[in-house]
Amino acid sequence: MIVTTLILGLVLGGTYALLALGLTLQYGIARxxxxxxxxxxxxxxxxxxxxxxxxxxxxxxxLLVLPVLGYGLGWIxxxxxxxxxxxxxxxxxxxxxxxxxxxxxxxxxxxxxLLLAFGANFTSISYLDRGVSILGVSVALNRLIAFGICVLxxxxxxxxxxxxxxxxxxxxxxxxxxxxxxxxIDVNRIARQxxxxxxxxxxxxxxxxxxxxxxxxxxxxxxxxxxxxxVIMGGVGNVPxxxxxxxxLGLLETFVATAIDPGLTLAAxxxxxxxxxxxxxxxxxxxxx
Amino acid sequence: xxxxxxxxxxxxxxxxxxLWLSDYGLGLMVxxxxxxxxxxxxxxxxxxxxxxxxxxxxxxxxxxxxVAVLNEVLPYPLVLMVAGAMGAGLAxxxxxxxxxxxxxxxxxxxxxxxxxxxxxITWYEVxxxxxxxxxxxxxxxxxxxxxxxxxxxxxxLALTAWIHRNRLGLALRxxxxxxxxxxxxxxxxxxxxxxxxxxxxxxxxxxxxITSPRYVYVEPSxxxxxxxxxxxxxxxxxxxxxxxxxxxxxxxxxxxxxEWLSAHFPDSYPIFLGLMFIAVxxxxxxxxxxxxxxxxxxxxxxxx
Numbered sequence: 001m002i003v004t005t006l007i008l009g010l011v012l013g014g015t016y017a018l019l020a021l022g023l024t025l026q027y028g029i030a031r032x033x034x035x036x037x038x039x040x041x042x043x044x045x046x047x048x049x050x051x052x053x054x055x056x057x058x059x060x061x062x063l064l065v066l067p068v069l070g071y072g073l074g075w076i077x078x079x080x081x082x083x084x085x086x087x088x089x090x091x092x093x094x095x096x097x098x099x100x101x102x103x104x105x106x107x108x109x110x111x112x113x114l115l116l117a118f119g120a121n122f123t124s125i126s127y128l129d130r131g132v133s134i135l136g137v138s139v140a141l142n143r144l145i146a147f148g149i150c151v152l153x154x155x156x157x158x159x160x161x162x163x164x165x166x167x168x169x170x171x172x173x174x175x176x177x178x179x180x181x182x183x184x185i186d187v188n189r190i191a192r193q194x195x196x197x198x199x200x201x202x203x204x205x206x207x208x209x210x211x212x213x214x215x216x217x218x219x220x221x222x223x224x225x226x227x228x229x230x231v232i233m234g235g236v237g238n239v240p241x242x243x244x245x246x247x248x249l250g251l252l253e254t255f256v257a258t259a260i261d262p263g264l265t266l267a268a269x270x271x272x273x274x275x276x277x278x279x280x281x282x283x284x285x286x287x288x289x
Numbered sequence: 290x291x292x293x294x295x296x297x298x299x300x301x302x303x304x305x306x307x308l309w310l311s312d313y314g315l316g317l318m319v320x321x322x323x324x325x326x327x328x329x330x331x332x333x334x335x336x337x338x339x340x341x342x343x344x345x346x347x348x349x350x351x352x353x354x355x356v357a358v359l360n361e362v363l364p365y366p367l368v369l370m371v372a373g374a375m376g377a378g379l380a381x382x383x384x385x386x387x388x389x390x391x392x393x394x395x396x397x398x399x400x401x402x403x404x405x406x407x408x409x410i411t412w413y414e415v416x417x418x419x420x421x422x423x424x425x426x427x428x429x430x431x432x433x434x435x436x437x438x439x440x441x442x443x444x445x446l447a448l449t450a451w452i453h454r455n456r457l458g459l460a461l462r463x464x465x466x467x468x469x470x471x472x473x474x475x476x477x478x479x480x481x482x483x484x485x486x487x488x489x490x491x492x493x494x495x496x497x498x499i500t501s502p503r504y505v506y507v508e509p510s511x512x513x514x515x516x517x518x519x520x521x522x523x524x525x526x527x528x529x530x531x532x533x534x535x536x537x538x539x540x541x542x543x544x545x546x547x548e549w550l551s552a553h554f555p556d557s558y559p560i561f562l563g564l565m566f567i568a569v570x571x572x573x574x575x576x577x578x579x580x581x582x583x584x585x586x587x588x589x590x591x592x593x
Contacts (some may be wrong), residue, residue, distance in 0.1 A: 033393055033396070035400065081567075084571070085570070088574075093339075093392075093467075096392065096393055097339045097341060097392075098570055098574070100341055100393075100396055101341065101522075101526070101566060101569070101570045102566070102567055102570045102571075104343075104519075104522075104566055105562075105563045105564065105565070105566025105567035105568075105569075105570065106563060106567065107563065108519070108559040108560070108562045108563030108566065109559075109560055109563030109564060109567070110563075111559050111563070112557060112558070112559030112560030112561075112562075112563060113560060115556065115559065116556060116557065116560070221400075221404070221515075222404075224400075225400060225401045225404070228397045228400070228401075229397075229401075232394065232397065261412065261416070263408065263411065263412040263415070263416075264408075264409075264412060266401075266404065266405055266408050267405060267408060267409055267412075270401065270405045273398070274386055274398075277387060277390060277394055277398070278386055281390050281394065
């Protein structure tokens with residue numbers, strides 16, 4: 001029983017961690033609080049299903065292609081929508097309010113387009129839905145693949161941020177966007193890359209989730225909500241923090257759903273969020289400012 | 290003197306409207322009055338501080354739900370008071386935990402608050418009381434609801450006007466401009482924000498309680514409809530959230546527009562809402578009133 005909860009919780013947590021990675025990059029590096037994040041993941045989810053059902057393209061192939069398209073979409077969104085706001089705010093707190101409202105508008109825009117294109121019904125495909133036994137617990141293969149993708153992309157990101165010059169630039173912009181130009185960093189370019197990579201990761205998460213979970217055009221808000229809670233728990237811009245917090249949230253939700261009531265998982269998420277805000281608003285792994 | 294007489298005359302005129310209007314017209318007026326109240330109450334807190342609250346419907350829904358639960362147990366005025374107290378209580382919990390922190394935490398928390406409360410009430414009703422869905426049988430006519438809402442709206446505007454002129458309003462404006470400056474000039478940040486947030490929340494809750502008899506049948510998914518929160522925000526922003534009459538100017542035309550859109554184009558409704566948000570942020574970041582003023586200023590400069 002405990003082993004089952006642990007394994008299922010870790011697998012669910014992997015999805016959440018993957019979901020939060022992109023958001024923590026977008027907010028940590030590009031400083032855009034993206035409330036339309038869940039809708040971006042849904043674009044990839046619907047994209048994968050449409051490619052699979054209509055063109056017969058293997059979801060595993062889509063998993064490689066969709067993030068590339070996502071990178072492009074993120075690039076365009078940042079350049080077309082966020083960059084003017086960044087320029088207008090001129091380093092003041094105005095950017096936060098503007099980006100919240102603009103991405104809030106983007107949320108409805110994407111949601112409306114998805115509703116028009118795919119309707120309001122729940123969508124699902126079952127791809128590679130075979131049980132695989134791990135320590136005596138049967139886990140669906142597609143969930144394991146999603147967990148693997150999470151570990152891979154999370155690990156690669158942590159390595160790139162900490163071990164490469166490119167990562168050093170990213171971290172410099174995340175830490176002090178005002179001083180980064182002094183050492184010759186093009187802040188605009190790095191922020192754009194951060195936002196675009198965040199969007200690409202959103203697509204990775206959306207595409208992996210669509211392989212095993214039912215979803216609908218109006219469900220993006222819940223994805224955004226969970227990703228936000230994980231980002232705050234892990235500390236804004238903190239990639240390892242987001243990974244650990246995501247896994248923790250998955251474990252907690254699975255525990256609450258099996259031991260208490262599945263209807264209370266969101267309440268559990270919020271309780272944790274409230275606790276983090278009260279005791280460690282800088283995140284479980286962030287340094288006190 | 291005229292500053293007091295004109296609004297009062299307008300209010301009397303609006304209060305006399307039910308004598309002439311059809312049922313449909315009156316229904317529209319109730320809706321418009323509700324959104325004017327919601328947008329003005331939202332702006333009371335968020336207009337100056339720039340703390341964007343996405344939780345309007347959490348309070349509105351609590352108001353409606355309180356009436357649904359208590360309408361057969363307590364006399365109506367007492368039900369309203371309980372609803373107001375519930376709203377204040379929730380606002381205190383949310384405010385005490387998030388308003389001490391950066392604005393973005395408040396936004397995130399308010400983003401999920403309505404959904405959280407909806408799920409909690411659903412869970413409670415299904416598992417504890419075993420009744421999902423309640424009926425409201427109150428002897429209140431549509432005109433009665435309209436007059437109450439009109440009164441609440443007028444009260445909100447009067448309260449906003451009064452706050453704009455006293456120390457609380459000044460403190461809120463300074464906080465909105467720069468929190469560090471506000472803290473250094475001796476403003477108790479958390480307390481000021483909390484007072485404004487609780488005031489605004491009580492009005493939002495009362496608005497929900499007053500309109501609830503129009504639903505007759507109340508269920509969590511009906512009264513916690515997130516669209517109410519989003520409409521409120523866009524209405525206040527369009528008119529100008531830091532002006533006294535801004536939310537009202539945004540609420541009336543947008544309410545009528547969205548009413549028409551939801552009847553004729555229910556499918557593309559979210560697209561329009563989204564474009565509206567983006568347009569306001571890019572074209573009219575401070576609202577219509579400020580936009581017109583800037584335009585007039587530019588014209589005058591061009592002429593001289």
